[in-house]
Amino acid sequence: xxxxxxLDVVYGHKENRNYVVRDVSFSVAKGETLGIVxxxxxxxxxxxxxLAGIEQGWTGSIEMDGHPIGKSRSRDELKLSQMVFQxxxxxxxxxxxxxxxxxxxIHAMGLGDGWSNxxxxxxxxxxxxxxxxxxxxxxxxxxxxxxxxxxxLTLSPQILLLDEPTSALDVSIQAEILNLLCDLRDExxxxxxxxxxxxAVIAHMCxxxxxxxxxxxxxxxxxxxxxxxxxxxxxxxxxxxxSFL
Amino acid sequence: MSQAxxxxxxxxxxxxxxxxxxxxxxxxxxxxxxxxGMAGFIVLAVLVIxxxxxxxxxxxxxxxxxxxxxxxxxxxxHLAGTDEFGRDILSRLIYxxxxxxxxxxxxxxxxGPIGLLIGIIAGFTGGRTDAILMRATDIVLSFPALIxxxxxxxxxxxxxxxxxxxxxxxxxxxxxxxxxxxALVVRNADYVAAARLYGASPLRILLFYIAPMCIPxxxxxxxxxxxxxxxxxxxxxxxxxxxxxxxxEWGAMxxxxxxxxxxxxxxxxxxxxAILLTSLAFNIVGDTLRDxxxxxxxxx
Amino acid sequence: MPxxxxxxxxxxxxxxxRFGKNxxxxxxxxxxxLRQERIGIVxxxxxxxxxxGRAIMRLLPPSAHIxxxxxxxxxxxxxxxxxxxxxGLRGKDIALIMQDPRYSLNPVLNIxxxxxxxxxxxxxxxxxxxxxTARAMLERVRITDPVRVMKLYPHxxxxxxxxxxxxxxxxxxxPKLVIADEPTSALDVSVRRDVLxxxxxxxRENNSGLILISHDIRMVAAFCERILVMYxxxxxxxxxxxxxxxxxxxxxxxxxxxxxxxxxxxxxxxxRATLETAQ
Numbered sequence: 001x002x003x004x005x006x007l008d009v010v011y012g013h014k015e016n017r018n019y020v021v022r023d024v025s026f027s028v029a030k031g032e033t034l035g036i037v038x039x040x041x042x043x044x045x046x047x048x049x050x051l052a053g054i055e056q057g058w059t060g061s062i063e064m065d066g067h068p069i070g071k072s073r074s075r076d077e078l079k080l081s082q083m084v085f086q087x088x089x090x091x092x093x094x095x096x097x098x099x100x101x102x103x104x105x106i107h108a109m110g111l112g113d114g115w116s117n118x119x120x121x122x123x124x125x126x127x128x129x130x131x132x133x134x135x136x137x138x139x140x141x142x143x144x145x146x147x148x149x150x151x152x153l154t155l156s157p158q159i160l161l162l163d164e165p166t167s168a169l170d171v172s173i174q175a176e177i178l179n180l181l182c183d184l185r186d187e188x189x190x191x192x193x194x195x196x197x198x199x200a201v202i203a204h205m206c207x208x209x210x211x212x213x214x215x216x217x218x219x220x221x222x223x224x225x226x227x228x229x230x231x232x233x234x235x236x237x238x239x240x241x242x243s244f245l
Numbered sequence: 246m247s248q249a250x251x252x253x254x255x256x257x258x259x260x261x262x263x264x265x266x267x268x269x270x271x272x273x274x275x276x277x278x279x280x281x282g283m284a285g286f287i288v289l290a291v292l293v294i295x296x297x298x299x300x301x302x303x304x305x306x307x308x309x310x311x312x313x314x315x316x317x318x319x320x321x322x323h324l325a326g327t328d329e330f331g332r333d334i335l336s337r338l339i340y341x342x343x344x345x346x347x348x349x350x351x352x353x354x355x356x357g358p359i360g361l362l363i364g365i366i367a368g369f370t371g372g373r374t375d376a377i378l379m380r381a382t383d384i385v386l387s388f389p390a391l392i393x394x395x396x397x398x399x400x401x402x403x404x405x406x407x408x409x410x411x412x413x414x415x416x417x418x419x420x421x422x423x424x425x426x427x428a429l430v431v432r433n434a435d436y437v438a439a440a441r442l443y444g445a446s447p448l449r450i451l452l453f454y455i456a457p458m459c460i461p462x463x464x465x466x467x468x469x470x471x472x473x474x475x476x477x478x479x480x481x482x483x484x485x486x487x488x489x490x491x492x493x494e495w496g497a498m499x500x501x502x503x504x505x506x507x508x509x510x511x512x513x514x515x516x517x518x519a520i521l522l523t524s525l526a527f528n529i530v531g532d533t534l535r536d537x538x539x540x541x542x543x544x545x
Numbered sequence: 546m547p548x549x550x551x552x553x554x555x556x557x558x559x560x561x562x563r564f565g566k567n568x569x570x571x572x573x574x575x576x577x578x579l580r581q582e583r584i585g586i587v588x589x590x591x592x593x594x595x596x597x598g599r600a601i602m603r604l605l606p607p608s609a610h611i612x613x614x615x616x617x618x619x620x621x622x623x624x625x626x627x628x629x630x631x632x633g634l635r636g637k638d639i640a641l642i643m644q645d646p647r648y649s650l651n652p653v654l655n656i657x658x659x660x661x662x663x664x665x666x667x668x669x670x671x672x673x674x675x676x677x678t679a680r681a682m683l684e685r686v687r688i689t690d691p692v693r694v695m696k697l698y699p700h701x702x703x704x705x706x707x708x709x710x711x712x713x714x715x716x717x718x719x720p721k722l723v724i725a726d727e728p729t730s731a732l733d734v735s736v737r738r739d740v741l742x743x744x745x746x747x748x749r750e751n752n753s754g755l756i757l758i759s760h761d762i763r764m765v766a767a768f769c770e771r772i773l774v775m776y777x778x779x780x781x782x783x784x785x786x787x788x789x790x791x792x793x794x795x796x797x798x799x800x801x802x803x804x805x806x807x808x809x810x811x812x813x814x815x816x817r818a819t820l821e822t823a824q
Contacts, residue, residue, distance in 0.1 A: 039733040054438050075444045083442055091435035095457045105443035148439075155443060170589040170760065175801035175812035182811065197734060203805030204812070226805045242738045 001159060001191045002028040002051065007060035009046050009215075020046050021058070022215040030158075033185065033192040035206030037199055037239070043215040044195045045163055051193065052083045052161050065158065075109055081159035082152035087168055088144035092136040098122075098147055099132030105154045117154060125150040125180060142173035146180065153184065160185075162194045166201060178205060199243040211236040275537050282533025288526035296342040303336035308491045316509045326511040328502065334515050337493035341516070344405065344494050345523060348478045349471050351409050352416060356470075360417040361463050364424025365455050369432050369447075379425065382418045390415035390477055398486035405488040408481045412474055423466050427459040461538035469531035472524035479520050495520050553578040554721050554754040555601065558615035562593070562600050565608040571596045573778045579722070583748065583755040585765030588775035589798075594758045597775070598724045601756075602641055603631050619721060637667040640715035642744075644727040646707030650699040656683075657695025660714050667718035682713040686743055705736030712744055719751045726758045741768055762787065762798055774798070776820070794820055 009021040021043040028034045038044045049055035051062065053073050062069045064080050085091035092101055102121045106114030119129045125146040136144055145165060152160060165181070166174040178201065185192060196202050202209055203226040211219035211233065219236040231237040276283055295302060304324075314331035317323055325334040367378040394411030401407045431437065432455060440450050481487035482496025490497060495516040502513030555578070562572040572593040577584065588594040600611050603623065616623045618639065626634070635641070643649045651659055660679035664670050670678060676695075683691035686709040699707060708728060715723065725744060729737040745768060748755045759765050765772055766787045774782040774795045782792040790796050793816070800813035 039735060052442060054441065078442060078444045083439065085435040085439065087435060091439055093436045093454060093457075104440070104445070108440065108443050108445035108449060151439070151443075171762075171798060172589060172801045172815040175803075175814050178803070179811050179814065199734075200803045200805060204803030204808065223808075227808060229806070238735060242734045 001030040001032070001065060002026075002193070003061075003063040004047075004051070005061045005063075007047065007050060007058055007062070009043070009050060009055060009058045011057070019215050021050070024060075024215075024217060026210060026217070028191055028193060030191055031185075031189050032208065033194060033206045035202035035209040036193070036195045036212055037197065037202045037209055038212035039197060039239075042212045044212045047212075048083070048161050048163050048193060048195045052081060053078065054083075079109070079155045080157055081161055082155060082157040083161040083163065084145070084148050084152050084165045086164035088141045088148060089136075089168075091148050092144055092151075094136055096136075097132065098134050098136070098139070101136075101147060102132070102151055102154060105151060109155065114154070121150040121154055122147075124153070124184070140173075141169050142176060145169065145173075145177055149177075149180065149184070153188075156188075157190075159191045159193070162192060164196050165194070167196065167198060174201070181205070199239060211239065272537065276533070279533050279536065281529055282536070285526045285529030285533060288522060289530060292342055292523060292526070293346060295339055296346045299339050299343055303333075303339045305333035305336040307332060307337045307340040307493045316505065316512070318509070319511055325515045326509075328498070328512050329505060334498075334511065337498060338495070338515060338519050341493040341495045341498065341519065344488055344492060345475060345478070348405065348409055348412075349474055349527075352413050352474050353467050353471070355409075355413040356416045356420060357463060357467050360420025361424045361456065361459060363417070364421040364426075364463075365428040365451060365459055367421070368425035368428025369451050369455055371432075375425075378421075382421050385415065386418040386422075388415055391480060394477070394481055395484070395486060398481070403486045403489060405492070405494070408478055408487040411481075412477055416470060416474065419470070420463055420466055424459045424463055427462055428455050431455050431458045462535075465531055465535040465538060468527055468534055471527040471531070475520060475524045475527070551580055552620060553580050553617075554619060555579040555756075556615060556617045557601070558613060560597065560600060560611070560613040560616060562596050562605065562612075563610045564606075570778055571609075572600065575773075575775075575780050577773060577780070577783070579754040579756065581752050581754055582771065583745070583757060583769040585757045585759065585769035585772045586775060587759060587762045587765050587772055587798075589760060591777075592775040593778040594775050595726055598641070598726050598756060598758050601722075602635060602639060602724060603628075604635075604641070636663065636715070636720070637718045638720050639722045639724065640718075640720040642708075642711055642715055642723065642725040642728045645731040646704060646711045647699060647731075649711060650707060652699050655696055655698050656702070656710055660695070660710065660717070663714045664717055678717060679713075682717045683710070685747075686710070686713045687739075688713075703736075704732050705740060708732060708736075708740050709743065712740070712747065716747050716751065720753060721751075722754050722756070723748060724756045724758070727760070728757070729764070730759070730761075737764075762795075763802065 004027065005025045007021055007024040008019065010017055010019055012018045024047060026034070036044045036047060046055055050058040053069075053071075056071050058071070064077070069077055096104070099115065099118045102118045103114030106112055106117060118132050122129055122131055127143060127146055127150070131139070131143070131147075136147070139147065149165075162181070166177050169177060181192070182205070184190060192205070194202060194205055207223055209221040209226065210217045211221065213235050219231060219233040221231065221236065225231070229240060231240055276286065309332065311331040314323075314327050315329055317327040317331075319326040323333050323335065325338065328334055328337070363378055363382065367375040390412060393415050394408060397411040397414070398407050401410070437450060437454055440454055445454070478487055479494075479496030479499070482494040483500040485497070485500065487496060488494035490501070498516040499513050499520075502509075502516070506513045557578075558576045560572055560575040561570050563570045575593075575597055586594045586597060596605065599605050600609070601616070601623065603611070603626075605611065611624065613624060618634070623631075654662070657676060657679055660682060661672070661675040664675040664678040664682075665672070668675070668678065680691045680695065683694060688694050688706065688709055694702065694706070694710075702710070723744075728744065729740055732740060741764070744755070757765055757769055762772070770785065772784045772787075773780045774784065774792065776794045782790065782795050784790060784795070787799060790799060797813060797815040801815060803812060
């Protein structure tokens with residue numbers, strides 16, 4: 001579904017060249033959930049933002065659904081993948097009602113005004129329809145994240161890119177959101193790429209995990225590795241040990 | 246939570262009417278906690294009403310001269326006294342609100358959108374466009390408003406319209422800089438990134454995502470600027486470059502009153518009080534609006 | 546325990562905190578004793594855990610009403626103290642370590658000055674002695690090159706090092722009570738443990754009491770002798786081991802955490818409706 005080869009993201013020029021992501025290659029099968037785990041500044045979010053098309057300064061090749069994807073994307077390419085952001089407070093426009101936010105993707109794509117879609121969009125993430133007329137500040141963090149997920153799904157993408165979707169939420173809310181994401185994945189056969197610093201969340205959600213450090217992958221763990229606590233690199237073992245005190 | 250599913254509510258975008266009513270309702274509720282701001286709003290509301298109802302409120306015609314009544318002190322017949330031509334000062338002040346409101350409104354209508362648009366375009370696009378727009382803004386910002394107005398008045402002829410044009414020309418740069426600063430923050434927000442991902446065009450992002458976030462601070466800044474605008478307009482009137490006699494412009498009234506100020510204080514003081522009250526009200530309202538519209542400055 | 550029954554460092558009975566005209570208490574009827582031990586307060590956002598910590602420090606905004614039938618620090622009631630006396634206690638006898646060192650360090654002073662300032666203020670040292678104490682203390686929190694670090698400004702150091710500096714600054718006066726409010730949530734996982742181990746070491750060395758406030762129930766369980774679980778402003782349970790948890794909220798909280806060693810298809814979700822009725 002996704003194939004990334006020799007992805008580099010470099011900031012700065014000449015002597016100050018700073019590789020944020022260095023020679024990263026991976027692929028994700030259809031329906032698979034890939035996790036990328038690492039600490040702040042390791043480049044995991046940059047990889048995800050390059051996949052999404054927000055980060056434009058990458059070199060290498062990205063393929064989605066068998067087609068190479070360029071830096072500026074057509075509407076059909078955009079419809080292929082959507083993203084859920086970390087901060088539920090920053091990802092919804094504070095002056096747009098929830099209904100407007102959910103109608104916007106369809107409206108912006110020029111596919112109608114989108115409002116007929118709002119009730120189903122709210123229902124599939126377990127929110128009542130009356131929320132359509134509310135503003136984001138009237139919702140809790142978990143409810144906002146549900147809206148953000150619903151918005152990402154309005155264009156029926158096949159790929160969902162998740163950037164720390166629960167790290168700003170309480171543990172009990174995190175469980176609800178993770179369950180919701182699992183249900184949606186099973187229902188719609190979605191492909192997930194999940195980025196997080198929390199190994200427990202990654203391990204719960206993912207079929208396969210890539211461990212990232214200093215802009216490159218240092219380890220790849222399967223679901224069985226995670227269960228047994230097997231690691232193949234020093235860094236991932238250290239990450240394992242410190243994640244579970 | 247569940248009763249919503251029982252009734253099939255048709256969900257549609259709320260109309261402009263309900264939106265305006267609900268935001269007004271919220272606004273008034275918040276305003277009730279700010280007595281000073283409330284006072285400012287009331288003063289401005291009274292000003293607008295006076296301007297609209299001037300012909301019915303004014304006890305005399307503002308331009309009818311009666312030389313035998315010249316320079317009468319305030320009394321029950323002439324509440325604010327009369328000027329050197331025997332015109333009733335109160336009536337002139339009442340008609341003067343029309344000129345003031347007209348000046349303030351037309352300048353805001355010109356300056357607000359221009360400043361907002363230039364600011365958000367510069368902030369959103371960045372790069373060369375930003376550099377060009379901001380240098381242009383800096384150049385205009387370096388003109389002293391009064392001097393520019395003087396030269397314009399000299400070139401185009403003195404009058405209220407010239408004053409409005411001159412003040413507008415120099416009043417937009419601060420608004421543009423403010424809007425740009427806001428746009429720079431907003432363009433990096435996740436919701437703008439999300440909008441790009443679902444294919445919103447740059448124009449749509451600019452007008453539907455970025456502009457609404459910049460408008461509140463622009464409104465606040467405009468309101469705070471109005472006090473200055475009133476003073477500049479009055480100064481131009483005082484210098485004889487604003488509204489021309491016999492128009493009852495407050496600055497011009499002070500100017501003509503200054504000749505008699507020592508013996509007949511009310512001729513200059515009455516319009517002075519009017520200017521003071523109005524600009525003070527605008528300042529207070531601006532401060533209150535900032536507290537209400539901009540949560541970053543909110544008092545905890 | 547060396548002593549049979551040492552007097553508690555902090556003794557709190559029926560602590561209530563209410564904000565402004567709000568009729569619902571942010572904290573209600575919280576009671577506990579703290580000796581030379583480490584107590585963890587666990588709860589989700591809005592549970593009142595941070596408010597409890599700040600109420601003890603008397604650092605809440607003026608709109609907060611604090612009431613307690615007893616809130617004694619080393620035998621003297623905290624609520625009767627004047628703002629001046631509290632100022633003398635804070636930093637010297639009671640220390641607060643906050644979540645993000647980037648916000649709690651002064652951005653315009655270098656690290657050396659800030660730590661030395663604390664030493665001058667609380668230990669009454671001269672300028673040179675204070676700088677020397679600051680250097681020793683930074684070394685104590687395992688900063689390898691204290692002389693270099695002392696010249697740096699807060700934005701030039703990492704979060705982990707910032708938190709060490711914070712700990713050095715807060716603990717150099719050997720306070721009897723340390724309140725750590727989410728001391729590791731802003732840090733990367735790999736430095737979290739180091740910071741906690743360090744904090745733990747210094748607390749033991751000084752024979753102080755520690756209140757560790759966190760949302761992370763596993764971390765608290767690993768580091769504290771006693772855990773107070775807070776929900777909606779109340780302490781619902783006081784535990785020594787996580788396995789003893791009885792209250793549905795605590796159990797729900799533990800079950801909601803994903804654990805790769807025991808993978809499940811769906812995570813347990815808190816049943817808030819039954820919790821509300823149980824309250």
